[in-house]
Amino acid sequence: MPAISLEDRLPKTHRIAKIVRETEHVKTFTFNLSLGARPGQFIMVWLPGKDEVPMSVAMDDGKQLKITFFDVGDLTQELFRLTEGDLVGIRGPFGTQYAWNKGQHLILVAGGYGAAPMYFVANEAVKDNCTIDFVVGARGKEHLLYLKEIEGLKNTTLHVATDDGSVGHKGYNTEVLEMLLEGEKRLATSDKRLEENKVLAANRLPLTAVFACGPEMMMKRISDICAERRVDCSMSLERYMKCGYGVCGNCVVDPLGIRLCMDGPVVKNEIVQKIAEFGKYHRDDLGKKHYFRS
Amino acid sequence: MNLSQTVLGIEFKNPLVLASGIWGITASSWKEVARGGAGAVTTKSLWPHEHKGNPNPTIVSTEHWMLNAVGVPDAGPAKSREEIGEYMKWNPAEGPELSRRVPLIANIIGLSAEEFAAIAREIAPLKPDAFEVNLSTPTFLKLRGKLFAEDEKEVADILGAVKKEIGGIPMFVKLTPNVANIGEIAAAAVRAGADGITAINTLGPGMAIDLKSRMPILAAHKGGLSGPALKPIAVRCIAEIYEATEGKVPIIGTGGVFTAEDAIELMLAGASLVGIGTALADHGASLFGEIAKGMETWCTSEGVRDVSALTGAMHRELIKRGMKGTSMKHS
Numbered sequence: 001m002p003a004i005s006l007e008d009r010l011p012k013t014h015r016i017a018k019i020v021r022e023t024e025h026v027k028t029f030t031f032n033l034s035l036g037a038r039p040g041q042f043i044m045v046w047l048p049g050k051d052e053v054p055m056s057v058a059m060d061d062g063k064q065l066k067i068t069f070f071d072v073g074d075l076t077q078e079l080f081r082l083t084e085g086d087l088v089g090i091r092g093p094f095g096t097q098y099a100w101n102k103g104q105h106l107i108l109v110a111g112g113y114g115a116a117p118m119y120f121v122a123n124e125a126v127k128d129n130c131t132i133d134f135v136v137g138a139r140g141k142e143h144l145l146y147l148k149e150i151e152g153l154k155n156t157t158l159h160v161a162t163d164d165g166s167v168g169h170k171g172y173n174t175e176v177l178e179m180l181l182e183g184e185k186r187l188a189t190s191d192k193r194l195e196e197n198k199v200l201a202a203n204r205l206p207l208t209a210v211f212a213c214g215p216e217m218m219m220k221r222i223s224d225i226c227a228e229r230r231v232d233c234s235m236s237l238e239r240y241m242k243c244g245y246g247v248c249g250n251c252v253v254d255p256l257g258i259r260l261c262m263d264g265p266v267v268k269n270e271i272v273q274k275i276a277e278f279g280k281y282h283r284d285d286l287g288k289k290h291y292f293r294s
Numbered sequence: 295m296n297l298s299q300t301v302l303g304i305e306f307k308n309p310l311v312l313a314s315g316i317w318g319i320t321a322s323s324w325k326e327v328a329r330g331g332a333g334a335v336t337t338k339s340l341w342p343h344e345h346k347g348n349p350n351p352t353i354v355s356t357e358h359w360m361l362n363a364v365g366v367p368d369a370g371p372a373k374s375r376e377e378i379g380e381y382m383k384w385n386p387a388e389g390p391e392l393s394r395r396v397p398l399i400a401n402i403i404g405l406s407a408e409e410f411a412a413i414a415r416e417i418a419p420l421k422p423d424a425f426e427v428n429l430s431t432p433t434f435l436k437l438r439g440k441l442f443a444e445d446e447k448e449v450a451d452i453l454g455a456v457k458k459e460i461g462g463i464p465m466f467v468k469l470t471p472n473v474a475n476i477g478e479i480a481a482a483a484v485r486a487g488a489d490g491i492t493a494i495n496t497l498g499p500g501m502a503i504d505l506k507s508r509m510p511i512l513a514a515h516k517g518g519l520s521g522p523a524l525k526p527i528a529v530r531c532i533a534e535i536y537e538a539t540e541g542k543v544p545i546i547g548t549g550g551v552f553t554a555e556d557a558i559e560l561m562l563a564g565a566s567l568v569g570i571g572t573a574l575a576d577h578g579a580s581l582f583g584e585i586a587k588g589m590e591t592w593c594t595s596e597g598v599r600d601v602s603a604l605t606g607a608m609h610r611e612l613i614k615r616g617m618k619g620t621s622m623k624h625s
Contacts, residue, residue, distance in 0.1 A: 006521055007576055009355045013506045044351070048509035052350035087507045091354075243353035247575045248364065249317030249338070257326025259317075262578065285347060287319040287338075288369040 009245055011046045011089035017064070019084050022145050026113060027080060028068040029088065034060055037093035039121040040236060040266035043067070044244045046089030047082075051075040054241045056213070056265070057093060058116035059123070065090070068116035068145065094244045096266040098211055098234060100125050105207055107133045109177050109222055111214020115145040117236060118213050122153055132156040133180050137173025137214070141166035174221045177210065181229055184208055206232035216292060220279030223272045233269035237278070240285055250285065253277055295594045297333075297586060299602045301544045301566050302464040302489055304397050304423050308333040308586040309601060310557065313548045313569030314401035314426060314468070315339065315364070321380035328396045330579025331586055333567070335396060337378070339403040339428045342412035344370040349513040354502060355521060360572045361500050363517030366403060366433045371416040378420045397423035399466065403431070405438060407455040414459040425463055426546075427456055427488075430470035430495035432518040443470040443495075446479060450486035457487040466546060468492040469535075471524075476531045477538030484543050491539070492546040492569070494531045496520045520572040525550025529563045533608065536564025541606045554588025561604040 018030040035043065037060040045067060046052035053075050059066040071080040082088070098121050100106055106125055110118040115136050122132050132155060138144045140162050150158050159176045160168025169176050212222045213236040226233035239251035239260045251260040254277045260267070272278055281291045297308040314336040317323045324335040347367030354361055368374070384395050400422035404410040410427065417425075429442035429449060442448045453467060467483045469476055471494040480491045496518025502511045510516075528549025535545055547565025551557050552573040560568050574581060593601060612618065 006355050006357045006360065006572065008357060009353075009360075009575070010502065011351060011354065011504065011511060013504050046351055046511075048504060048507040049513075050349070051513065089351075089504060089507070089511075242350055242364065243575070245575050246577065247316055247353050247360070247362075247572070249319050249323055252317065252320055252323045252326070254320065254322045255325075257320075257322040257324075257329075257579075262576075283319075284369075286344060286367045286369040286373075288373055 007245075009091055009243075011044065011052070011091040013046075013048065013087040013089045016082060016084050016086050016088060019082070022068060023143055025071050025143075026068060026145060027071075028058060028066055028116070029079075031065045031088070031090065032063070033065055033090075034062050035065060035090070035093045036060065036062075037065065038097035039124050040098040040117060041093040041095050042244070042265055043090055043092030043094065045079070046091070047075060047078055048087065048089060050078050052089065054094075054244060054261075056117035056236065057120060059120050060093075068113060070113050092244065095261055095264055098266050100128065100130055100209060102128045103130065104209060105131050105133075107135065107177060107180055107208065107210045109135045109137070109173050109210065109212040109214070109218075111137045111173060111218045112143065113145065114213030114236070115150075118211065119146045119149055121211055122150065122156055126153050126155055130155065133159060135159045135161065135173045135176045135180070137161040137176075137218070138163075140164045172218070172221075173214075174218060174225065177222060178225060181225070181231060209233065211235065216279060216282075223269055223278070226269050227273050234266050235269065235272060236265045237267050237272070237275075238265065239282055242285070250283070250287070295590050295599060297590055297593075297601045299566070299600075302424065304464065306333040306397065306567065308589070309561065309565075309567045310582050310586055311399070311546055311567050311569045312336055312582075313571035314399075314428065315362075316571035316574055319377075321377045321384070324381050324398065325384060326579045327582065328394070330581065331583025332570075332579070333396060333582075333586075334399060334423070336399040336426060336569070337374070337401050339366050339368065339401045339431065340374045340413055340417060341366070341368045341370060341403055342409050342416065344368065351512055352514070352517075354511055355572075355575065357522075359500070359519050359521040359523040360575065361498075361502055361512060361517035361519055362496065363432070363499070363512045363514035365436075365514060366431055371413065374417060375420060378417065378422060382420055382422070399424045399426050401426040401428050401468070402456070403428040407452045410452045411455040411459050414456045418460045418463060422463065424466060424490075425456065425460055426466040426468055426492055427453060428468050428495075430468050432496055432499045432516070435499065435516075436514065441470050441472065443468075443479060444473055446482040449479060449483050453483060453486040453488055464489040466490040466492045468495055469531075470495050471497045471527050471531050471549075477534040480535040480543070481538045484539055488543070490544040490546065491535050492548060493535055494524070494528050494549050497524055497527055520550070522550050522552060525556060525559070529559055532560055532563040532565050536606050536609060541609065554585050554592055557585060557589055558592060558604060561601075562606070562608040564606045564609065566602065566605050
């Protein structure tokens with residue numbers, strides 16, 4: 001009978017080492033600490049005396065930790081007003097992470113601030129000789145994030161989609177994904193990747209995987225596209241969270257009863273397809289349902 | 295070796311119960327706990343109206359303890375009826391599910407005897423297997439300055455009001471460790487109509503401070519303490535309640551249960567059923583099945599054929615050795 005112990009889940013405050021304004025509504029904070037976080041994992045970000053919210057880790061390189069956020073909520077607006085040297089509480093990392101195989105072809109689809117955690121994936125995956133198609137979508141040019149950083153990655157092709165057509169494909173990033181998957185058969189047999197494909201094929205590993213992070217209705221579309229085409233896929237799901245480590249039960253999804261802080265936020269599409277509430281409704285801090293506008 | 299037993303006419307396949315306040319917001323969550331091997335589930339506290347909780351951080355811990363000040367949030371009776379109704383009609387035998395519906399204990403809360411009666415009236419028609427009346431959350435300290443479970447008269451008034459609304463459904467009352475006379479409070483509750491006692495709720499409240507910001511970590515500043523540090527207090531409280539009620543009233547023992555040995559210890563003190571809560575942090579519902587298996591292994595190796603033989607066995611052992619009682623006044 002092995003003893004089960006609690007882990008240290010206290011937030012500790014750290015000074016903001018650097019603030020970068022990415023767009024009118026998005027900032028990146030850098031802290032001089034590492035939590036050993038992996039792409040896809042999240043942390044709880046606390047502003048003493050105010051509130052605490054979950055955020056995807058935008059980077060943890062072993063020396064520094066970054067978060068990139070929109071000023072959309074009460075707390076993120078407070079965070080937006082902070083300056084370098086101010087204290088922010090952090091605990092984590094929590095949850096599941098993205099996983100890939102060496103030499104795999106990844107299609108990363110990011111909507112809005114989803115570009116930050118997806119960039120973390122790309123940055124780590126290129127170290128494993130993955131080739132990457134990185135699809136970034138936003139309402140318009142002024143809302144696009146991390147383009148320069150993505151362009152600086154090796155073996156990575158950037159695709160941009162904007163709703164207003166101000167740059168890149170006019171329309172949704174999911175349309176770009178569909179085009180890429182159409183061309184996938186050809187891509188998969190290109191000379192450049194043939195060697196690595198052989199290794200993956202011999203081990204019965206998927207040649208291509210789709211990872212997605214962004215608004216729920218975008219991910220619902222991607223989930224369905226990948227399920228129809230039987231493409232390996234994982235995505236970052238988001239539900240209201242209090243504790244972040246499996247106690248409060250607020251992020252439990254219907255009908256599976258799993259907690260997205262523990263069995264997510266990164267969830268394989270086979271499971272996503274069984275989450276009946278996905279793309280339909282989410283619950284608030286009281287457990288009350290709120291339906292998405294489709 | 296038999297882990298099952300019938301308590302207050304309710305069949306439990308094992309003594310392990312999901313404690314109130316952990317998970318348990320939706321039918322999906324109760325089903326997952328049932329699939330994980332629990333003997334019963336308890337709902338989060340149900341209010342007769344919508345009730346807002348506290349901002350975050352609401353739950354933090356170290357390896358020794360957890361502090362929580364979630365604030366007992368609830369969407370109100372419409373949502374409670376929907377979720378409990380969904381769970382009560384669940385018949386896994388009809389589907390591919392492997393587990394069957396296990397008993398559901400509806401934990402109810404209010405700020406007056408009238409409010410407790412109102413939520414009991416809303417939920418009783420759904421026929422939960424039992425009620426648990428929450429008179430002891432530290433959130434009461436914030437809402438009304440004191441706990442109901444500190445005062446014998448308030449306990450009796452509320453239990454009397456609830457009892458009238460729930461027909462023959464068994465009624466547990468959840469008590470606080472923050473009193474010098476938990477045995478007397480329990481005896482008063484039984485006189486007022488309680489069929490069983492749940493002990494204990496979280497202790498304290500406690501506080502934790504972030505050093506650099508010099509701020510309390512919990513947004514509500516103070517929060518109830520649970521986890522490993524709570525277990526010795528739970529064991530002592532259960533022993534006193536068992537003694538004060540002469541072993542005649544079933545006790546759901548809760549507080550710091552992380553292993554099969556912890557569960558067995560609470561049963562030796564007097565518990566018939568054992569609640570698990572904080573231990574679920576960082577773990578899945580299968581923890582119930584693992585702990586049940588551990589209890590079975592322990593009982594088999596110790597020659598215990600029936601799990602109910604563990605309940606209150608410490609008291610019988612003391613008597614056998616000519617030593618009577620566990621409370622301070624006897625020692």
